[in-house]
Amino acid sequence: MWKEQPTCIECGKEILEPSLRCPKCQNLTLVPPIQGSHSSEINLQTMWSLSDFLPSYNKPITLFEGNTPIVKVRNIKGYKDLSLKLEFRNPTGSFRDRALSLIVSDAVQKKKKSIIGASTGSFSISLAAYSAKAGIDTTNVVPQNLELTKIEQMKIFGSRVIEIGDSVDEAISKAQELASKDDSYLATPETSLLTIEGQKTISLELALQMKNIKSVIVPRGAGSLIYSIFRGFQDAQKSNWVEDVPAIFAVSLEKTKVSHLAESLEIKKPFLLNEVKDILNKTKGQEIEIKGDEMITAAMDLAKYEGLFIEPASGSVLVAAEELLRNETITPESSVAILTGSGFNALNIYAAQMRDKKKVVWGLSESSTTKFEILNLIAEEKAVYGYSIWVSLGKTQSLQSIYQHLNELQKKGIIIISKRKTKRKEFEMTKKGYETIEKMRNLIDFI
Ligand SMILES: [Zn+2]
Structure with missing residues (x-):
């Protein structure tokens, strides 16, 4: 099914299951850069139009994810002419749909009867939706303090939900335990190589949609999106779609200021921390810390002046972009910010902000x-x-x-x-x- 055989970056072991960790030495596994067709031969309709770069499945499970539009900011002075990649236009409102389309396709190929997932939100919502499409039974294990609106969405798609502990780590351990008991398929953003392989299609699309990209601004989270974006540009480079990998800027929240507005940004110890540092160095990007209250203002301004409704965490890239533009570190015409999630997935937070x-x-x-x-x-x-x-x-x-x-x-x-x-x-x-x-x-x- 793989176009290129993934191996462990440390011991070189060939990886059979799509696991992000080597079963032998626990180091990261990696699919080597893939050379695909000439860019003029790609007719971009969904993520699967990029099948040159993806593992193949007999029966791909798709909800028409990917091929998200790029729009330019017109009315906000601070980042006028900046390009925005609207990842929140994916089927369940986040970039995770790219990952779950692959993960659920893999579970179907392996004839699994059930999937057990663990995450802090949009990954689990997406898992629930794609499992519904595939007709596979799903259980999502989530931390106890997760917002009700997210849990309700999972249930609407027919997923069972188990709430346990205070952190996603506890949820993952529980999911691992459950999955090993009854031979279920395990799906978490931290353990699957398919998460990276699906999410990397964002940068392959960028390479097709935009000429001469010099900088990409991405929320850091646990690091998987940045890692994926870098991987996608490696494939694009190998295929001669781009000359260089653009500078990657990672946006996180100021550590002193913990906010309840963006769980996806509040990661204590990003699991791909070293890889992210490495990528920022290699591409001459940098890490930018912003304040939590700035990001919600930016998100609300985007709705008010550009008609785009994003979740608070996605506003973080706009705050960072404004700073980078002010310092003349980047230029608007050659930069793109990734808007990862929809405001509809965070309605309760906005409701609280708007209320008298x-x-x-x-x-x-x-x-x-x-x-x-x-x-x-x-x-x-x-x-x-x-x-x-x-x-x-x-x-x-x-x-x-x-x-x-x-x-x-x-x-x-x-x-x-x-x-x-x-x-x-x-x-x-x-x-x-x-x-x-x-x-x-x-x-x-x-x-
Ligand atoms: Zn190894």
Whole structure:
């Protein structure tokens, strides 16, 4: 099925299963750069028009993924004329569809009756949709703190969902355990070589769609997208579609500022960290850190002025692009930013941003009302320590009672003491806190 035989980059072992880790030494496996047809012979309709570069299957499972458009920014000054690759136009609203089309095709080829997946979101939604198309039973293992809207989408596509632990690592271990028990097919972005091989078609398309690309701006996440984009350009280079691999810029969130807006960007230790560093060096790109609140503003501006609705994490590349353009590190005409995910997959986050926050809190006790007001202040970072909260609430009650409320909220795991290094005791929301406040706001709207 492979066009070129994948091997382990360290021990050279030939890889039979599409695993991203060598079964012998645990190092990365790699499909060598592939030479495909002349670019004029490709009639780009879906990702599968690039089958020269993909493993072949008897019965590919497709929902018409890929061939996503490129549009130029017209109305936003900060990055006017920058090209945007609209990966959110894929069937389930993210670039992951390219990976899952291959992964589910592979499971079908192997006559698997069920697939077990683990991820933090769009990968699992995509898995659920492609399994539905293939008629294969699917279970998605996800962290317990995943947003409800994502879990609901998986269920709509007929997937079972198991919620376990706080991190994707725990979900992956559980998925591995389940898959080995009943001979299910295991699908996670961190373990499958097909993730890389599917996602690399983004850069093959870029090479066909755009002339003279010098820079590509990509959200870093755990590194798999950057790694894939580099791989795709290697194939394009080998096929003489491009002369050089463009500079790749990796966008991540400032480490001091953890946001609840983009789980895909909040990766503690990217599993392809060394590879990403290597790629940035080789291509003369760089890593850019941005602030969480800038990215949501950028995403909302894109909707307002360009008519494109993306998820908050995708806004990160726009913030980075603006900075790179300001510094004249890149030029708009020769640069492209990858917009990975749809705003429809993050509607709840936007709903929270748009909502009028000054509603009267009917139905809550006086003390709950104060807690709700305190939470709103901390969530929006308008006041994050005792004294400033007391002032913000108009000094209508004793300072001592504010400390009492903060104490209670902390005990319930709704807020924690911030790790920011300041003299004051500053608070920030936990994930549970954000969910609690969101539920309260929903309830209040309803009433
Ligand atoms: Zn090896």
